[in-house]
Amino acid sequence: MRKHIVAGNWKMNLSEQEAIELAKEVAEMRVENTEIVIFPPAIFIPTLSKLNLNLKIGAQNFFPKDNGAFTGEISINQLKEAGVTYVLVGHSERRTILKEDNTFLKEKVNAALEKNLHVVFCCGEELAIREQGTENEFVKNQLNESLFHLTQEQIQNVTIAYEPIWAIGTGLTASSAQAEAMHLFIRETLSSKYTTEIAAGISILYGGSCNPTNAKELFACPNVDGGLIGGAALKSADFNSIANSF
Numbered sequence: 001m002r003k004h005i006v007a008g009n010w011k012m013n014l015s016e017q018e019a020i021e022l023a024k025e026v027a028e029m030r031v032e033n034t035e036i037v038i039f040p041p042a043i044f045i046p047t048l049s050k051l052n053l054n055l056k057i058g059a060q061n062f063f064p065k066d067n068g069a070f071t072g073e074i075s076i077n078q079l080k081e082a083g084v085t086y087v088l089v090g091h092s093e094r095r096t097i098l099k100e101d102n103t104f105l106k107e108k109v110n111a112a113l114e115k116n117l118h119v120v121f122c123c124g125e126e127l128a129i130r131e132q133g134t135e136n137e138f139v140k141n142q143l144n145e146s147l148f149h150l151t152q153e154q155i156q157n158v159t160i161a162y163e164p165i166w167a168i169g170t171g172l173t174a175s176s177a178q179a180e181a182m183h184l185f186i187r188e189t190l191s192s193k194y195t196t197e198i199a200a201g202i203s204i205l206y207g208g209s210c211n212p213t214n215a216k217e218l219f220a221c222p223n224v225d226g227g228l229i230g231g232a233a234l235k236s237a238d239f240n241s242i243a244n245s246f
């Protein structure tokens, strides 16, 4: 059945030396039946790959074109050459700060899958949407506009990360009941778009102030298959504890 995945999104943090130390500590963690992925700042990816550590390396960002005049951007081929097997698409910080919309995210999803990368697709509502009670429709629309054009085969190379924006980096966490309700809704939505079997095989991660204190309760939910961890992924002891919370 579906995989347990615990992924660390390091965002724009750490020096090269700190990144090397953290990656080594993460690779030495003893974790059973859980895939460990790190998303370091792109500039450290080649160095970390060359360490040949026992973990998967992902890219926080890429540009969905093969090559050309795209100043400052990095292509998928370049990232693959550096050792990347996972990519993040749709993180709320890229949606809000870098203005990536559902149409552009669809292009990124297509480009990554075409090159056989595994996509972690982030979705999630802001506080005002939750207060209105329209979070399900909001998340469904994100999935509809960026993912649901994929074939049955393609969608199986996607992991979904539900990250309520009001919980990212704020110390606020969705309760396990709120997380489970949304994860179940996402799985049911996948099931009606594809098949129950396909939906049952897709991992749905929770992200948003997941930490060693709340991870056990969140990961105990039947539809929570792991976490996308920001702040707590920067300390190996915390990340280790979260990765061992199943």
Ligand code: PGA
Binding pocket: 009, 163, 167, 168, 169, 170, 207, 208, 209, 210, 228, 229, 230, 231, 232
């Ligand atoms: P956080 O970040 O764990 O610091 O809330 C999660 C994320 O942005 O992926």
